Amino acid sequence: MYNLLESLRSAFQSIRAHALRSFLTTLGIIIAVMSVITVVSLIQGFSQSVTSIFSKMGANGLLITSEETTEDYLAGKVVKITPDDLQAIQHQITGISKITPVLILAGNGSGAVQYGDQTAYSSIYGTTSSHASNSSFYPVMGRYLTPSDDFSHRRVAVIGQTLLKDLDLPKDPIGQYIGMFGQWFKIIGVLKKLGTIAGQDQDDRIYMPYGTAHSLLGASKVPDIQIDLEVNDLKDIDSVAGRITELLRRQHNLKPGQDNDFQVQTSAQVTGTINKIFNMITLVLGGIVSISLLVGGIGIMNIMLVSVTERTREIGICKSLGARRSDILLQFLIEAVTLSLIGGIIGLLLGYGIGMLVAHLVPQFLGAHVPWWAVVLSFGFACGIGVVFGIAPAAKAASLNPIDALRYE
Amino acid sequence: MSRESLLELQHVSKRYVMGEATLDALKDVNLTIYRNEYVAFIGPSGSGKTTLMNIVGCLDKPSSGSYILNDTPVADLDDNALARIRNREIGFIFQNFNLLGRADALRNVMQPLIYRGIPLSERKHMATETLQNVGLGDRLHHLPNQLSGGQRQRVAIARALVGKPSILLADEPTGNLDSSTGRDVMAMFDNLHKNGHTIIIVTHDQNIANHCRRVVRLMDGQVLSDTDNVAKVGNQEAMRRV
Ligand SMILES: Nc1ncnc2c1ncn2[C@@H]1O[C@H](COP(=O)(O)OP(=O)(O)OP(=O)(O)O)[C@@H](O)[C@H]1O
Ligand SMILES: [Mg+2]
Numbered sequence A: 001m002y003n004l005l006e007s008l009r010s011a012f013q014s015i016r017a018h019a020l021r022s023f024l025t026t027l028g029i030i031i032a033v034m035s036v037i038t039v040v041s042l043i044q045g046f047s048q049s050v051t052s053i054f055s056k057m058g059a060n061g062l063l064i065t066s067e068e069t070t071e072d073y074l075a076g077k078v079v080k081i082t083p084d085d086l087q088a089i090q091h092q093i094t095g096i097s098k099i100t101p102v103l104i105l106a107g108n109g110s111g112a113v114q115y116g117d118q119t120a121y122s123s124i125y126g127t128t129s130s131h132a133s134n135s136s137f138y139p140v141m142g143r144y145l146t147p148s149d150d151f152s153h154r155r156v157a158v159i160g161q162t163l164l165k166d167l168d169l170p171k172d173p174i175g176q177y178i179g180m181f182g183q184w185f186k187i188i189g190v191l192k193k194l195g196t197i198a199g200q201d202q203d204d205r206i207y208m209p210y211g212t213a214h215s216l217l218g219a220s221k222v223p224d225i226q227i228d229l230e231v232n233d234l235k236d237i238d239s240v241a242g243r244i245t246e247l248l249r250r251q252h253n254l255k256p257g258q259d260n261d262f263q264v265q266t267s268a269q270v271t272g273t274i275n276k277i278f279n280m281i282t283l284v285l286g287g288i289v290s291i292s293l294l295v296g297g298i299g300i301m302n303i304m305l306v307s308v309t310e311r312t313r314e315i316g317i318c319k320s321l322g323a324r325r326s327d328i329l330l331q332f333l334i335e336a337v338t339l340s341l342i343g344g345i346i347g348l349l350l351g352y353g354i355g356m357l358v359a360h361l362v363p364q365f366l367g368a369h370v371p372w373w374a375v376v377l378s379f380g381f382a383c384g385i386g387v388v389f390g391i392a393p394a395a396k397a398a399s400l401n402p403i404d405a406l407r408y409e
Numbered sequence B: 001m002s003r004e005s006l007l008e009l010q011h012v013s014k015r016y017v018m019g020e021a022t023l024d025a026l027k028d029v030n031l032t033i034y035r036n037e038y039v040a041f042i043g044p045s046g047s048g049k050t051t052l053m054n055i056v057g058c059l060d061k062p063s064s065g066s067y068i069l070n071d072t073p074v075a076d077l078d079d080n081a082l083a084r085i086r087n088r089e090i091g092f093i094f095q096n097f098n099l100l101g102r103a104d105a106l107r108n109v110m111q112p113l114i115y116r117g118i119p120l121s122e123r124k125h126m127a128t129e130t131l132q133n134v135g136l137g138d139r140l141h142h143l144p145n146q147l148s149g150g151q152r153q154r155v156a157i158a159r160a161l162v163g164k165p166s167i168l169l170a171d172e173p174t175g176n177l178d179s180s181t182g183r184d185v186m187a188m189f190d191n192l193h194k195n196g197h198t199i200i201i202v203t204h205d206q207n208i209a210n211h212c213r214r215v216v217r218l219m220d221g222q223v224l225s226d227t228d229n230v231a232k233v234g235n236q237e238a239m240r241r242v
Helices: A001-019 A019-057 A070-075 A083-092 A129-132 A147-151 A161-166 A210-217 A234-251 A267-306 A306-321 A327-362 A370-398 A402-404 B047-057 B077-086 B105-114 B120-133 B149-161 B179-194 B206-209 B235-241
Strands: A061-066 A098-115 A116-126 A140-141 A155-159 A177-181 A183-191 A204-207 A225-231 A262-266 B005-018 B022-035 B039-040 B064-069 B092-093 B167-171 B198-202 B214-219 B220-230
Touching: A001 A327, A001 B105, A019 A267, A019 A327, A019 A370, A061 A234, A061 A267, A070 B092, A083 A098, A083 A225, A083 A234, A098 A129, A098 A204, A098 A210, A116 A210, A140 B022, A140 B077, A147 A210, A155 A161, A155 A177, A177 B047, A204 A210, A210 B092, A225 A234, A234 B149, A262 A267, A267 A306, A267 A370, A306 A327, A306 A370, A306 B077, A327 A370, A402 B077, B005 B047, B022 B047, B022 B198, B022 B220, B039 B047, B039 B206, B047 B167, B047 B198, B092 B149, B105 B120, B105 B149, B120 B149, B149 B179, B167 B179, B167 B214, B179 B198, B179 B206, B179 B214
Parallel strands: A116 A204, A155 A183, B039 B198, B039 B214, B092 B167, B167 B198
Antiparallel strands: A061 A225, A061 A262, A098 A116, A098 A177, A098 A225, A140 A183, A155 A204, A177 A183, B005 B022, B005 B064, B214 B220
C-alpha cells in the first residue's frame, strides 16, 4: 500500500517533470479516441434515427416494388408492378387487412407545382386513404385523402410543409388551388413535419387520390406502382409474402428458374437492409478513422521510445540508489496508465461532445449513440499502446545492471 | 581496530568486449577490506579505479572471480537483495555525479530514502539537513543544470550520505571542489568513519590519499601496492596538510 502511494507520487512527479512528453502522449491518445468516437457515434446515431422512422411502417407490413434484373435491363424490358397486379392481389390473396397502392407521378422532387406566380418542384404521388393509419401521414391541418376522393377521382391534394414555404402559400392553405400536370388541385390537408433524413427533405411531397393520379396518366399508359400492405396476423406474413410472390410470377409470366422482376419485402427486411447498409458505412468509415487510431498509436510509441535513453539512465540512477525492479515497474505502469486514462477519457468526452453537438445542430437526429465496442476498441487500443510502449522499455531497463543502464546510449 | 572482514575480492577480473577488441579493465584483483577501514584507491587515469568501485558497490558484476560482501557471495544474491544492499548498506558517489536531471537538489537527495519506506515529511527533513551540511541549504530547489560543478558534486555527496550507509564509496568526491570545501567534505567522511562506517575513496589527490589509513595503488587493472598509512611516520603531518 505504502509502495503504491510512493509509486503514484513518483509517477505524478515524473509526468509533471516531463510535461511536454506527457502532453504529447495524451494528445495522441485524445485524438485517436476522439475521432473514432465522433465518427462511430454519428453514424450509429444516424442509423438509429433512420431505422426508427422506418420501423413506424409497422411490423406486419409488406412492401411490393418492381425490381429490374440485369437480364431485363439488358433486354431493354421495363418491369412494372401494374394496377392489374394490384387487383389480382386484392382478389386472390387472403389475410390482408389493408392494401395501399402508391403511384409515383414524379419522384425525387421532379414534379412542377404552381401557385399564383410561384413554381416549385416536389415529389408527387397518387395513393389511397389507407395510408392514413401510418403516423407520418397525419394531417396537421385539414384532412387526409378519403375513399370517396379516390372513387370520384377528385382533384384534391395533401401537401408536405416544405411546399407552404416554397409556394408562398397563405398560413391556412386549405381550399387554395395548386397547378400540377396542367390541372388544378384543391389543397385539402397539410401533413405533419418529418424533417430531413440522409439530406433528403421528407416534407417536400404531395399526395393526390390514386384514382386521380391514374386518370392523369391516361388510359394508354400503364403505371409502375408500389404496393404497401398489411397482413391481419403477423404469423402469416411469410406465407402471405410467398403467395404474393407466386401470384406475381404467374401475372408476369415468369418461367421456373427465371428471376423475380419484383420484390416483396417485409418491414423487418427493409429495416434489416437499412441496418446492413449502415453497419457497412460504420465499418468503412470506422476503418478509415482507425487509421487515425494507428497514427495516434505510432505517435505514442514514438514518444515513448525516444525517451528511452533518458529514462534508461534515470532507471539506472534509481537502481543504483536501491530501487527494486518492482518499484520501477510500478512507477512506470502507473505513469503510463494515468496518461492513457486521462487521454482516453478526454478523447471519449470530446468525441461524445462533438457527436452530441452535431446531433443537436441536425434536426430529426435522435442523438449520438456510442456503441460499447467503439469505446472498448479505441480506448483499449490507445491505452494498450500507451501502456505497452510506456513500460516495455522500463521493464527492459529495470532488469539491467545499474551500471549498464547508466551507460545506455 | 577490529579485523572483521567486510568485503573480499577474490581473483576478480573485468573484461570489456567491444566487438572484436577486448579490454581487461581489472586483472586478477585480490583485496580484502575490513569493517571501519578508511581506504584510498589511487592510480593513473584508466587504471580501473571506477571499474573496481562499481563492482564493490554492487552496481556491476565481475567477469570472473568472486566478490564476497558480509560473508555472502554477491553472485548468489537476487535482484531484490542487491537493491536492498545498494539502498541500506552502500552510499555511492559517482565520478560523474549521476543526478536525476529533472529533479531538484532536494528530490535528488530524498530519492534513496523512498526505497527505504521513509515517510515524505521525514525524508524532506533528513534531505534538507544533509544538504545544509554540505553547504547547499540555499539551493534546495535548484535543478542540477542550475548548479555549478562543485555544487552538483555536493548534491551527489549529500545523496550518498543522507541514509548514513555503513559503506561509503566515493569516486573522486573532491575533484570539483576548492580546498576549503574539500576539507569540509573530508571532515564529514572522518566523522562517519569515527562512527564506525567504512569509507573507500578514489582519488588523484596525494594529500587525500595520505589522509586515509590505507592506500591501494592500481595500475593497468592490477593492484600495484597496498600500504597501511597508520604505521607510516609523518601521517599526522599529512593529515594536517589536507
Ligand atoms: N564500458 C566500457 N567499455 C569498454 N571499456 C571500458 C568501459 N568502461 C571502462 N572501460 C575501460 O576500462 C579502463 C578502466 O576504466 P576506469 O573507468 O575504471 O578508469 P579509472 O581508473 O576510473 O580512470 P579515471 O581516473 O580517468 O576515472 C579504461 O581503459 C577504460 O577505457
Ligand atoms: Mg574513474
